[in-house]
Amino acid sequence: MRLWKGWIVATKDFSVVRKNKYILYSIIAMPLIFGIALPLMLSIMLAGAPVNVVMSLLGMLNGFFAVIAAMLPTVIASYSFVGEKVERSLEPLLATPTTDGELLLGKCLAAFLPSMAATYIGAVSFVAVIDAWSYINQGVVMLPNLNLALILGFVAPLACIVSVEANVIVSSRVSDVRAAQQLGGILVLPIVLVLTLGSLFAFMPADLLALVISGVLAIAAVALFYVSKATFRREEILTRWK
């Protein structure tokens, strides 16, 4: 597989995404809400709260960055093959000397990179707002901590990869963007559920939980990669999509 071919497909998709206001606003809205609006609200609500209360609350919120990383690709990835079909550009694309793996890689990168960029931008602004508030009010810098590092370093990227793969699989099997988004959203639900429950109920130490979830997601990512390669059949896409 030639990685640069995948990169060409991905950069083209970036350009298309940039021109699609619906996708663009979705990507921008998430970091704005979770990175700025949420910590600002917290700083107002938690004014005067003890440090340990704030810290435990932040521990629960860290997991939301993995949730964002899992949710954002549902918007972009569902457009990947379905978008090509809608524009009727799939046949000329498949007629180029590009392998199925290279096309899949390109489509995955196109969904993964903007989603992770938005997640990290959200996380950085979240940390900045929380730290500014905590330093001013309590004289301590609370973030980043080990748990957030684990979530941003492992859980979020892996959740994003699993979400991208699941959505690309769905996207290459249906011929309507809305159907792709709905199915993709449903497929991402288990990931979101595990992450949310894990962060809310803390049934094991948060850092250990992050590592366990990372392991499960890594296995799922590898399995879905093979499923996506096996289910991507250019012939079926060309002849059955109407």
Add this chain to the structure above:
Amino acid sequence: MIETENLTRKFGELTAVDNLTLKVEEGEVFGFLGPNAAGKTTTVRMLCGLIAKTSGNARIGDFSVDDPEDCLKIRKMVGLLPGDVGLYDSLSAYTNLDFYGKLYEVSRERREENIKQLLSLLGIWERRDHPVGTFSKGTKQKIAIARALIHDPELLFLDEPTANLDPEASKTVRDFVLDLKKEKRTIFINTHNLSEAEKLCDRIGIIKTHLLTIGSPESLARGLQTRKTVVQLQQVSPKLLASVEKLHAVKDARTVDNQLVLDMDEPERDNPDVVRTIVEAGGRVQYVTELRSTLEDVYLKMIKEAEEQ
């Protein structure tokens, strides 16, 4: 350049292409004529390595469509204009072509050169940065042709190149294909536009799931053996018809309005005798013309026969 032997493609119980055997030479413009669902697009997709064959063989140059590695090489040497233009509407004409140039592994310098040359030739260079979505159907079709040529392919597949275009845009596209023909490129055109096939193609194959006939437009028309002499008269009478029918050279004679339509083996030799006989019988000849069978006659006959079988 293209060689197929008993190439067959089935979709479940449905046979889309049945035992297709043909050979297209390098530098030839070959037209594939057939009604909708005749197997034209399926054939092109098999030849481009986009879909697999059910049985038979097909080769493009030195490469077989069976081998996945060969398929990549085939796709590199082939340019495809599909039935739908399939351009990215939100991107500019230049960006669309540049993207495909990169996928076809064309160097940056050559890409820039080719894009400029093709868009200039098609009269779109000044609007190269406009989003494709703002262009007319005809202009989009031109850009799609430029896309098919971005990597200087040895072989060009054009699937219905003028379908849904207005007459002016159709002419532009046809003229462009004629220019490509002068460059001695091998071109395979799918069409159900008979006059287009007649104007552009060196040879034509008529297909309806299986290949019905193949040959140059002239030889196909000749093959129908319906050269007739038409004599336009001021007034046709039964006496005139009877006198013409008596001539040994006339195999068949009939009247249509004030015309005598005569079937003869060698009209060049026998027409003077026919005219003299008519004049001697009191007929006033206004003009004499030849009625040749056209590609349309051949096409309709072949398709009708195929449907009756």
